[in-house]
Amino acid sequence: MSTRYKFRDTHAAYFITFTVVNWIDVFTRNEYREIIIDSTNYCIKNKGLIVHAWVIMSNHVHLLISLEKGSKNSLSDIMRDMKKYTATHLIKAIKENQQESRKEWMLYIFGREGKYNSNNTNFQFWQ
Numbered sequence: 001m002s003t004r005y006k007f008r009d010t011h012a013a014y015f016i017t018f019t020v021v022n023w024i025d026v027f028t029r030n031e032y033r034e035i036i037i038d039s040t041n042y043c044i045k046n047k048g049l050i051v052h053a054w055v056i057m058s059n060h061v062h063l064l065i066s067l068e069k070g071s072k073n074s075l076s077d078i079m080r081d082m083k084k085y086t087a088t089h090l091i092k093a094i095k096e097n098q099q100e101s102r103k104e105w106m107l108y109i110f111g112r113e114g115k116y117n118s119n120n121t122n123f124q125f126w127q
Helices: 030-047 075-096 103-115
Strands: 014-019 049-056 060-067
Touching: 014 075, 030 049, 030 075, 060 075, 075 103
Parallel strands: none
Antiparallel strands: 014 060, 049 060
C-alpha cells in the first residue's frame, strides 16, 4: 500500500478506485464483496465517511466520497485503514474458503506481489 491518497480540500468529493493486484477477479464471490461493504459501512457509521456513490466490480472498487463536516478523521487515514482492513480480511477469507478453486493461485500472486513491496510483511492485495 505504498500509494497514499492526498486530499487537499476536506470539503470536496473525490472519486477513488481500489484495484486488486494483477486485476485478479476476486469479487465474483458474495462473501468477498460483503467484506468491502461491511468495511465501508463501518467507516460511514464510525469515521465520518460520506459515500455518494459506489460500485464493486469483479477486480476493483469505485467510490465517490467526502468527509462529514467536523469529522476527527481525515480521508487519507480512512482510506488507508479501509484498504489495510479489507486486504487482511479478504486474504483470510480466501485462505479459509474451502470452495475457492483458485485459492492457491491467488495466494501465490498476493504473496509474490507482497515480496516486492517493503510496506507489506506477507501479502499485497491492493495494487
